[in-house]
Amino acid sequence: MHPLRDAQLGAFTFFASALPHDVCGSNGLPLTPNSIKILGRFQILKTVTHPRLCQYVDISRGKHERLVVVAEHYERSLQDFLKEGNPVSLEKVLQIAYEALEGLEFMNKHGMVHRALAPHNILMDCKGKVKLAKFGLYHVTDHGADVDFPIGYPSYLAPEVIAQGSFHPTDPSHRVTPLPSGPKTDVWSLGLLLFELCVGRRLLQSIDISERLKFILTLGCMDDIITVLAEEHGCLERVKELPENVLALLRKCLTFHPSKRPTPAELLQDPVFEGVSCLYTSFQKPVGLFSSSLRCAQLELPDDISELCKDDGDDYLSERSIDEVYYLWCLAGGDLEKELTNKGIIQSKPPVCTLPNFLLEDGESFGQGRDRSFLLDDTTVTLSLCQLKNRLKDVAGEVYYPLLEDEQSSLPHSNSSNELSAAVTLPLIIRERDTEYQLLRIVLFDRLLQAYPYKKNQVWREARVDIPPLLRGLAWAALLGVEGDIQAKYDTIDKDTPIPTDRQIEVDIPRCHQYDELLSSPQGHVKFRRVLKAWVVSHPDLVYWQGLDSLCAPFLYLNFNNEALAYACMSAFIPKYLYNFFLKDNSHVIQEYLTVFSQMIAFHDPELSNHLNEIGFIPDLYAIPWFLTMFTHVFPLHKIFHLWDTLLLGNSSFPFCIGVAILQQLRFRLLANGFNECILLFSDLPEIDIERCVRESINLFCWTPKSATYRQHAQPPRAPGDNNGFGKTSSYFSSDYQDLPKTDLSREPLKLSELKAEVSPRISAEDLIDLCELTCSGHFKTPTKRTKSSKPKILALDIRSSEDFNRGHISGSVNIPYSTAFGPDGELVPCAATSTLQSFRGRVIVVISHAMKTAAMFTAHLVKANYPRVCILDGGINKMKPTGLLTVPSPQI
Incomplete structure (x- = not known):
């Protein structure tokens, strides 16, 4: 989105048509409320960006089908010219006409028409340029079918629109959609507006509305509509003074028959604009983050480089994009309904005052008439930014322009630097609601993402702190390594030809995260279907399993207006965390x-x-939905966002740690219950503290040796340069054990039956050597700080006989022969060695033997005795012999 600069934020409200509660659709499900439909269609308007159009920012849904729309706004409009009562200069009229046609043509290219052109909807920015407002109302209401009021103003509606009439179907489930208007309807409305500017007065305003409509329809019998309008309003002399080319333009716009009326694109080529069009350059949409085009291709520097250093004041906030400003406005306490209520747009009444009419037999009536507060009031209320600016007044200007090469703290030196530094230590949910902190994070991530993929590592580093919700979609794509022209790849996939999976997708979508207004909208269902189908078609070796829709939901929600990016993220996520699951x-x-x-x-x-x-x-009873959907089937979206912010920073083994962390939050209830109670507990999972879950998952991950989660069916190592079409799917800092080069000390694959027979995981000889080295050097990274004098973090436990141990063992290892370690009841026999083992409880205990079955039985006994962090050295002592790291005790003299 473009910067806010001199624009303002404006809000207006309207009601969608209410649906009966006792009517269902053809599929047996309740009808989707019209407000939800409008909310889904609105999203595409956020992407329609043009210098002649007011940028749409957001839409919110309130009670009783109320919708509040936020958009770019300016106080001055064509209505101000008409209020002055003087004709506008012909140069200004042609400028307004050309700029309005530019906006209309751009809308038409996106399949939209305005249909609500009026003087107060053609705004003027600070430079006197046209900005068309409320151009999306006709689109989001499905050509007016989802609201109880007509789209447009009778004085400016084209004759064919008036002749069509209005549609109010009695059966909402089998309604007749009104015939949509085409681009030529806006040309008629623009012609009337230009005529008003030329003569300096409003037309058809003093005539009764029914007479007004009859007059417009009778214009079809007239040879010269311009003359008839001028005579009707007493301005014929002024019209005769207009140049012939301007009159010709007005006649083209006010052509009665639509077939003969030109479109906005055709009018832009009219000779009347020859002297105007040369002053404008064609609009080129900025290149997106994921494209094959150079993002810097359109970069232009001023002739005088000192212009870049000119101080334009300290209003740095105006240089931020309009959606950022609105997001920060909401964080700073902005309330849309409160703003509209203060201006009298929203009028609340006590319930007793909203009772319907009650008629007596004698005809006397009691109660209220029609509540006029539900009628359309298209007044736009300007949202004050004073509260936001006051909140950010102490934020230094350096925050808005961070230096990315600075390896020191990203927090600038300012009056509020101490507060911002302290905010990092606060809970995530508080940080996400802190206006100053979010400003800092949004600006920083925006700069880093603009430099992606060059700054990929720094994006990853900052994401370890947190990810600003406003930029989460792009940040996730960067963490997943998405690159290249994703739109071109997505467009090549056939998403229309019927396939056998279509029926299952149609069944699953209406049940997937439908509590969310966006995903439950018809547009959400369409996008769901297209992204899922694209994935199925482009992965012929895989199949659609139930749960794939839940997996798609977070990506679609965050990239609702960019299906290609949602598909690309999903295609990068699945091979990394769910390889061959489908x-x-x-x-x-x-x-x-x-x-x-x-x-x-x-x-x-x-x-x-x-x-x-x-x-x-066993996990088979509860954990399959966890991992098949990466917890999206278990948690609502707002929790998934926080969970995946951390998940995407880890490797494919991190989900194991999340699963264990969830169980540990429920451990007291699990330990106190039997099988039936546990089944009931997981059938309706209790509330899980996600921030605690993430924190404990990281702790568990740090304590888990890399090779302990080795899986034979995990994603194989990728060849250098292999990016699966979307960039590397794993971060350099979070590589999987499978990605490491294989040596003689690496873990060997096991048969599933052998793997199931072992209670504790195996670790590789490489991990054992690394852990021993880290212990000696004091760099073993654990979540808790420990002093150098603290106990070692690992114990190598050699369970071979004393004779074998003395022939060669790992330095520092403890010998507890298996034959003498346990009593008849499986308890450890007290001795000096077992006392040492007891002192290492809580550390990583690596059991070493020459026989894997013996090591597995020994670890099973330790687990039975509640010893945590017990694992087996894969390959046993034989793996360590070729390393030359075994030591032999010196003979005693």
């Missing part, structure tokens, strides 16, 4: 995933693992 036969992939998850539960919370295993409450 195979036709995915049982082996799911079973391996659940087995590794079960081992992660035992690794981090053995007490909970033991209890769940004893009652038979």
Whole structure:
């Protein structure tokens, strides 16, 4: 969106038609409220950006089908010229005509018409340029079918619109949509407006509305409509003084028959504009973030470079985009309904005053007449930015222009720098509502994303702090490595030809996150269908599984007006976190995933693992929807956003940590209940604290060795330069274990039966060596700060016999022979070695043996004894022999 500059934010409101509550659609579901339909259609208006159109910003839905629209606004309009009562100069009339036609032509290219042209809807900016307002009302209301008022003003409606009449179907489920108006209807309205400017007075305003409509329809019998209008309003002399080319333009606009009337595009080529068109350059839409074109191709520097350094004051906020300003206005306490109420646009009444009429037998009536507050009042209220500017008055100007190369703190030195620094430590939900902090984050991320992919690593680094909600969609795309001309790729996919999956998609969409107004709208359903179908068609080796719609929902919500980006993000996300989950036969992939998850539960919370295993409450019963949809089937969207902000920073093993963190939030209830109670608990999952879940997931992730979550069916290593068409799907900083180069010390794949037989995970010899080195150097990164004098974080536990241990072992390892470690009841036999083991409870314990079955049984005993973070060295001591790292104790003399 373009900067706010001298524009203002304006809001107007209207009501959608109410639907009966006892009527269902053909599918048996309740009818979608008209306000929801309008809200869905409105979204595309945010992308219709042109210098001659007022930018739409937002729409909100209130009670009783009320809708409030926020858009760019200017106080001055053509109505001010007409109020002066003087004819406007011909040069100004031609300028207004040309600029208005430019806006109308651009709308027509997007399949829209204005249909509501009137003097107060043609605004003038500070430079005297035309800005068309309320051009989207006809589009969002489905040509007026979803509201109880006509779109347009009788004085300016074209004859064919008046002749068509209005439509008010009695059965909303089988309504007849009015015949849509074409671009030529706006040409008639513009012709009347130009005529008014030329003569300096309003037309048809003093005539009764019914007579006014009859007069317009009778114009079809006249040879010269311009002369008839001039005679009717007593301005024939003024009309005769107009140049012939201007009269010819007015006659073309006011051609009665639509077939003979030109379109806005045709009128722009009229010779009358030869001296005007040379002053304008054709509008070129800025290149988007994901495109094959150079974003800097249109960059122009002024002839005098000092112009860039000219101080235009300290109103830095006006240089920000209009959607940013509105977002910050809302954070600063802005309330749309309150603003409209203060201006008298919204008038609330006590319920007793809204009772309908009650008629007695004698004809006497009691009660209220029609509530006029539900009629259309298209007054636009200017939203005051004083409160926002006052809130940001102490923010230094450097915040608006951050230096990206500065490796120090991104927080500038200002009067509020201490407050901004302190805000980082606050809970995320508070930070997202802090106006100053969000300004800082939005400006910084905006600059970083403009430099994407060059600043990809810095985007990742800043995302570790948090992601501003306003830019979450683009930030996620950057974290997923989406690059290239995504629109061209999306356009090549056939999304229209029927396929067998269509029926299942049609069934799933009406059940997917339908509490959200945007996704439940008809436009949301259409976009859902197209993105899902594009993914299915472009991945012929995979199939549609239930849950894919839930997986698509966050991407579609954040990129509602960019289906290509939603598809690209989804196509990058699935291979990274759900590789081969959507195979036709995915049982082996799911079973391996659940087995590794079960081992992660035992690794981090053995007490909970033991209890769940004893009652038979295995992950197969509750965790498949978690991982198949990456928790989107479990949590509402607002929680998914915060969860995925962190998920996208981790590798494919991070979902295991999220799953364990969810169980740990419920652990006391799980430990206290049996199988039936646990089933009921998960059938309606209790409220989960997502911020705590994210925090604990990171803690669990830091304690988990990389190779512990190795899966044979995970995404294989990608070749250098392989970007799957959308860029790398994993961050350099969060690479998977599978992406690391394979050596003789790497983990070996296991059969699923062998994997299921082991309670604890295996780790590779590489991980063991790295952990030992990190322990020695004191750089093992854990969530809690520890001093150098604290205990080591890892214990290498060698369970071979004493003789084998003395022939060679890892330096610092503890020897507890398996044959002497446990008593007849499975408890550890007290000795010096077991005391050492007890002192390491809570650290990572790596069990080392020469036989994997022996190591598996030993770890099973430790887990049974509630020892956390127990794992097995894959390959045993034999993997360590070629490294030369084994030591032999010196002989005692």
